[in-house]
Amino acid sequence: MTLIRFNKPYGVLCQFTDEGSGRPTLADFVDVPGVYPAGRLDLDSEGLLLLTDDGRLQARIADPKFKMPKTYLVQVEGEPDTAALAALRSGVQLKDGPTRPAKAERIDAPDLWPRDPPVRFRKTVPDCWLTLTIREGRNRQVRRMTAAVGHPTLRLVRWRIGEWSLDDVPPGEWREA
Structure with a gap:
């Protein structure tokens, strides 16, 4: 194998x-x-x-159906407050139904490789990084979840799948x- x-x-x-x-x-x-x-x-x-x-x-x-956890490093627009993180943790309503609860934490900016092309930078709009762990895999799910709580995804890096x-x-x- x-x-x-x-x-x-x-x-x-x-x-x-x-x-x-x-x-x-x-x-x-x-x-x-x-x-x-x-x-x-x-x-x-x-x-x-x-x-x-x-x-x-x-x-x-x-x-x-096997619910294997997938962990993402997510750069989002804005700075999610405790209510936005709580919503991600309890599951958010999307057009195709509610998501399962996720593990969501705010983190310091990770030491990642530069992206080509770079993520757009706007002086007037702050951004921050989250880790988000989900156990399902709908189309563009992480992006739709962060947008649903008012913080569109700017950069998405899957870091872990199961072990x-x-x-x-x-x-x-x-x-x-």
Whole structure:
């Protein structure tokens, strides 16, 4: 069995082919035959993507019924107050229904690699960083959750999935787990 931890850069598609678009794909970074992503990260999200050749493990990681925790470092616009953090912790109402409770904490800015392109900076609008751990995986869920409490996401980096983390993997590189 092969399991790879890949640090997906901003702007990379979570698939191996994209005919004719010219956008970078996993094939531009991972040269291991027979592995497929266990879950997805949006084009504008960064961080940990697990790839495996084991279908059962892929399902256990990706399928929401297994409730595997996923931890994100989230740069948000504004400075969430205790009520906004409490709302994230208890679950927020989205158009497709309420989310499960999340673990949400304000943190100091993490020591991350620069993003290309950089996140927009506005002198008049402060920003801050959160860690957010969820146990489901709806489309653009973290972004929709922070927006629902009044703090749009500026940068999103998945740091951990279950027991696997991004600790020693630079952007665009991978390591066997």
